[in-house]
Amino acid sequence: MSDWTIDRAVDELLGREADRRAGDRLSDDWEGLDLPTAYRVQDALVRRKVESGERVVGVKLGLTSRAKQQRMGIDSPLTAWLTDAMMLPEGAPVPLHELIHPRVEPEIAFLMGERLCGPGVTATSALAAVRSVHAGFEVIDSRFADFAFALPDVVADNASSARFVVGGPGLPPRDLDLAREACDLGSDGRVIDSATGAAVQGHPAEALALAANSLGARGIAIEEGWLVLSGGLTDAVPLAPEQEISAEFAHLGTLRLTGV
Ligand code: 0L1
Ligand code: MG
Numbered sequence: 001m002s003d004w005t006i007d008r009a010v011d012e013l014l015g016r017e018a019d020r021r022a023g024d025r026l027s028d029d030w031e032g033l034d035l036p037t038a039y040r041v042q043d044a045l046v047r048r049k050v051e052s053g054e055r056v057v058g059v060k061l062g063l064t065s066r067a068k069q070q071r072m073g074i075d076s077p078l079t080a081w082l083t084d085a086m087m088l089p090e091g092a093p094v095p096l097h098e099l100i101h102p103r104v105e106p107e108i109a110f111l112m113g114e115r116l117c118g119p120g121v122t123a124t125s126a127l128a129a130v131r132s133v134h135a136g137f138e139v140i141d142s143r144f145a146d147f148a149f150a151l152p153d154v155v156a157d158n159a160s161s162a163r164f165v166v167g168g169p170g171l172p173p174r175d176l177d178l179a180r181e182a183c184d185l186g187s188d189g190r191v192i193d194s195a196t197g198a199a200v201q202g203h204p205a206e207a208l209a210l211a212a213n214s215l216g217a218r219g220i221a222i223e224e225g226w227l228v229l230s231g232g233l234t235d236a237v238p239l240a241p242e243q244e245i246s247a248e249f250a251h252l253g254t255l256r257l258t259g260v
Contacts, residue, residue, distance in 0.1 A: 064231025118216025
């Protein structure tokens, strides 16, 4: 029988993050690591970050696109925490020496104008609670070797969260057709992928509603002023030194990010 506990898993994952070291899946050795336990690890991990001075600034959805679910071999979206220490100013370089094996994905981000709490949240009521919509980048960095994990592993690992960028000043949701908002992902000036907002659960507001309802089932609300990353529009691309990744949105503007 394995002797894993919530605290031991948090120590292990935070240790890997601090040492920039990827390791084995927790689920290989921890038979009892089911989804509710994994979310307890995730919540305890973010509590540790808060105790060490970080501030929760929002939440993210992961694995919201069917393409990404299929590639990762996981068939369900998940939620995780964003803290201020993960936030990079627009245009700031991504310090690769702080990370293990970062990958970048373009996202549509929401700044919440009102508190939102499930159950019963729909895409329409979710969008009504949004103050502004922004172009975003998420830099993910799994604490598991080769990004290989089962769903409880990646939930425990705060959904590979590492860094993120939100472009300003954003637009009110009423000015946008988010399912059709197009995004070209570029690498060093060449378009390598493209998608529309429909890649994220059919509509990014559906992803926001999903987050509000699944967090609500755990007694957690999405607070006014929080940021929400609605999920990768395209597959995530590895980020190398001096590589420039761009995300050119039809209406939300263009974001650029460079690894150093
Ligand atoms: O934000 C994401 O979709 C990442 C979720 C975790 C899966 C991964 O590391 O790609
Ligand atoms: Mg993401």
